[in-house]
Amino acid sequence: MKRTIIGVCIVALLAVSVTLWARGTREDAPREVQVLAAMGGDEAIAFGNVLQRFTEETGIPVMYDPQSGDTVITTANTRIASGARLDVLTLSRPGNILEWADDGHLVALNDGDNPLVPTEMLHDNFSQSWLDLVAIDGRYYGVPLKAFSKSVVWHRPASFEQLGLEYPETWQEWMQVAEVMADEGRTPFVISGAEAWTLTDWFENIYARVAGPDKYNDLFIRHGVSWTDPTVVEAMEYFRQVLENDEWIALGRDGAIGLSRDEAMGLVLQDPPQGEMFYLAGFMDRVGRANFPHLTSGEDYSFFPFPQIQPEWGNVVVGGGDHAIAFNDSPEVRELMRFLSKPETAEYFGSQERGAVISPNTNASRHMFTGAQRLEAEQIDSAEVFLFDGSDMAPGAVGGDAMFTALQDFLMDPSRLMESLEYIEAAAQRAY
Amino acid sequence: MGPVGHNTRGWLFAAPVLLLVTLYLVIPTIWTVYFSFFTGGFRPAEFVGLNNFRRLFTGDRLFLDISSFPWSGALINNILWLVLLPAGAIIFGMTIAVLADGHTWERLIKIIVFVPMVVSNTATAIIFRFLYNMNPRIGFLNAVLTNIGLEPRPWLSSRNYVTLSLIAAAVWIWTAFAMTVFSATYKALDKDTLQAATVDGAGEWQKFWLISLPMMAHAISFVFITIFIQTIKIVDLVLVATDGGPAGASRIIGFSFYWETFQNLDVGYGSAIAVVMLMLLVPVMILQVRRFKAEEQ
Incomplete structure (x- = not known):
């Protein structure tokens, strides 16, 4: 008898505590x-x-x-x-x-x-x-x-002043700036190819300015444009103008392929710089602030927007x-x-x-x-067309793998333009 | 207790291990083989027969490219790894173990050589990324080259060097392991035989080549098999040092498996790679089991 009473008491106690606990989690404390x-x-x-x-x-x-x-x-x-x-x-x-x-x-x-x-x-x-x-x-x-x-070209404004250069607004002007720099014994471009998304971003910026927003979204989101389409080939030919002069690239193409983005930013900001212009993203500002605290962001180093190619597409970011x-x-x-x-x-x-x-x-x-x-915020707010990173909208096998491989291949050997594109196209045919 | 009871007790003792092995090895292996016949993510979508394997061996130049000489791709790279890594580690390990034996600084030498064994592959990859850096201001190796008047070399960013550079890093790690095993074996060798040889007029080289080395055959095969199996499984070193690049040139099978499965979410294709890995390991496992059995007898 005594045992039964104790047993009932324990069960009752358990039941009450479970109920209280359940009420507590359900109503009183937020999940x-x-x-x-x-x-x-x-x-x-x-x-x-x-x-x-x-x-x-x-x-x-x-x-x-x-x-x-x-x-x-x-x-x-x-x-x-x-x-x-x-x-x-x-x-x-x-x-x-x-x-x-x-x-x-x-x-x-x-x-x-x-x-x-x-x-x-x-x-x-x-x-x-x-x-x-x-x-x-x-x-x-x-x-x-x-x-x-991601339409940002990092540089030191002092270099432009010393050489008496204006910021380029068109692709043609940009290549002229590069030529002047090379003639003056400087290395115009720093390209980081180790993390290959930096190269996909290069391509995206050129393609958006060559073919416009509709084709851009078509290419990446739906694969409505083939990777061997003439517009894609044209964009790659623009890219090749930068890559084909080995002397234009800091550490040469062989060095660029192994360069991480932080190292690349460092090459521009260090004294003396090993390269003058580094295309990438606004968030690289953080690397500048963290690794070069003696430099002032926006003054000692800054960016100009990625230059236009076809004026009809306006101010693309x-x-x-x-x-x-x-x-x-x-x-x-x-x-x-x-x-x-x-x-x-x-x-x-x-x-x-x-x-x-x-x-x-x-x-x-x-x-x-x-x-x-602040400049980056202004650039985003004033963009006439804001295009989202294309490789991030494409399936991983295309935007995170095939494009990486093909563009690294292209950086190492710019004569392999069509082979690179055919490689991406083959992956795209499987992935979409 | 009769023979049946004895048997039951044996099974009972083995049960926990059998359960774990079944749960964590047998079932996943069967799943992987099953997945390798399908496309789609972690839920198999469409049965494609042997298509994944066909693509692997004929349609994926990053896995196997025999269209032009020299052949390339993850499989070829892995074969290079399987030849050079055990060979390099055994040669260096043996050399250090034998030469350091009895030397005044034996302990110091061994401590220094052993250090990489306690460093993780990830850390090794990062160390070598610095060491190999193309920029002579960062890369030690290229700093040396430029100081003696040579051009810096793209150790990790050229197709021609990248796999060899990574293998060299791995040799650095595994030499430590080989040295430890060889050193212990060498010290335990029968000194009477060696002394008898000395009395008979054998030189140091002859003693090593004709007596010590054959007596260490067991240790060498143990080291070889251990490193061989580890080599097939390597992912982290390549992933951290080069991401398989440049342009996929440093991929090896384990890396491709990881990349296709988790980066591209092409689980069927990744599983096909895992099956190939398993096939490569089966002969080694058979060899290993035979060796164990021979030792038991």
């Missing part, structure tokens, strides 16, 4: 939001501060996991396949985002009666082109979080950026997605001392940016 972000270095820390602020404002805890862009897609795919929870992800590859949306893994932001983020809020804060990058039939799948320009996407619908995720859509959040992210990013939010103030980052 933790799991955030995976394709961010590294200072930027990962800066975004961590943004999420920290979210937790302070709302009391919703966040489990934050920043990873490199290479691994984040694998991690996300593994979590999807295994059923492990993942609420919010930030990523710079609209191609992958649309694939997930198509497969039904994502929650549309502006769908239903109680949407994650109301359509008006998105339209108020972001331009249509940014939303369209991750839209299917009017449903938006990502909050634009970060923007950067090729760039990239991240979107935040949601895999689950819950009140906590809703709070976070709305928080990330606010201009105040964008400004807070932009005013981080290190790792600040430029937001695509049109209502966010730009006053906090200095030096070259």
Whole structure:
């Protein structure tokens, strides 16, 4: 008898505590939001501060996991396949985002009666082109979080002054500038080919200016244009004008193929410079600030926009950026997605001392940016056509592999123009 | 206890290991073979028969290109690795083990040679990226070359050098392993035989070549097989040092498998590469098992 009483007491106690615990997790404490972000270095820390602020404002805890862009897609795919929870992800590859949306893994932001983020809020804060990058039939799948320009040519303004050179606005002028520099015993170009995406960005900038936005998107998103199309060949011929003079390239073509982007930036900024002009992205400013603290960004080193080729396409900027996407619908995720859509959040992210990013939010103030980052923000805001990084919109086997191999091949031996393009075309035929 | 009970107890002892091996080795292997006949991501989409293998051997010049001489591709590179890495490590390891033996500074020499063994492949890759850097201000090797009046060489960025440069880095690591094994074996050799040879008038070279080396045959085959298996599995060194570049010129099988599966998400194709890797390992495994059995008897 005594035993039975004790047994009943234990069971009752257990039942009560389980009920209390369940009530507690369901109603009282908000559920933790799991955030995976394709961010590294200072930027990962800066975004961590943004999420920290979210937790302070709302009391919703966040489990934050920043990873490199290479691994984040694998991690996300593994979590999807295994059923492990993942609420919010930030990523710079609209191609992958649309694939997930198509497969039904994502929650549309502006769908239903109680949407994650109301359509008006998105339209108020972001331009249509940014939303369209991750839209299917009017449903938006990502909050634009970060923007950067990849139409940027880094240089030292002092070099241009010494040689009495003007900044080139057209391709022809640019090649003339290079010739003058070479004649004066300088090495005009620094090209980094070790991480091959730097070469895909070169090609994208030329192609956008040769063939215009429609063909550009056709080529990368749908493979509606063949890689052996005359426009593609023409763009590669422009690129070849830069590559074919081995003396024009710092350390020569053999050296360029092994040069990382940080080293390449260093060659321009070091004293004396080993090369004069380094084409890449606005975010290289961070390397300048970190590794050359005695130089002033925007003065000792700066950038001019990638010159025009066909004037009919106007002021084109090729760039990239991240979107935040949601895999689950819950009140906590809703709070976070709305928080990330606010201009105040964008400004807070932009005013981080290190790792600040430029937001695509049109209502966010730009006053906090200095030096070259201010120029970059202006370039993004004033772009007549903003084109998203093409290789990031193409399937991985094309934009992350075949293009890498083919363009490195082309850099080592610029006479292999057609072979390089045929190689990409073969991969594209398999991938689309 | 009768023979049946004995048997049951044996199985019971083996059960935990059998379970783990089945769960983590047998089932994934069967899955991989199954995947290799399909296209699509981690969920097989379309059965394509042997198409993945056909593409691997005839349609993927980064895996195998025999259209022009010299042949190239990940498979050829891997064969080069399999020949040069064990050979290099064994020759250097043996030389150091024998020459350092009994030397005043034996300990110091061995400590220095052993260091790479405790450095991870990732760290080694980064060290050698600096060492090989084309810019003489950064790259030690090219700094030496330019100081003696030669042109800097693109160690990691030329098709002709990149695989050899990476193998050299790996030899640096595995020499340590070979030296350790050989040194221990060398010290344990039967001193009477060697003394008898000295009395009979054999020189140092003859003693080494005709007596010590044959007596160390077992150790050499152990070192060879260990390094051989490790070589087929290498991914990290190549991934970190060159990303398989330039233009895919330094890929090896393990790298291609990783790249196709996780970078391109072409899981069927990646699995086909894994199957080829397995095929390469089977003869070595058979050899190894036979050796174990011979030793037991």
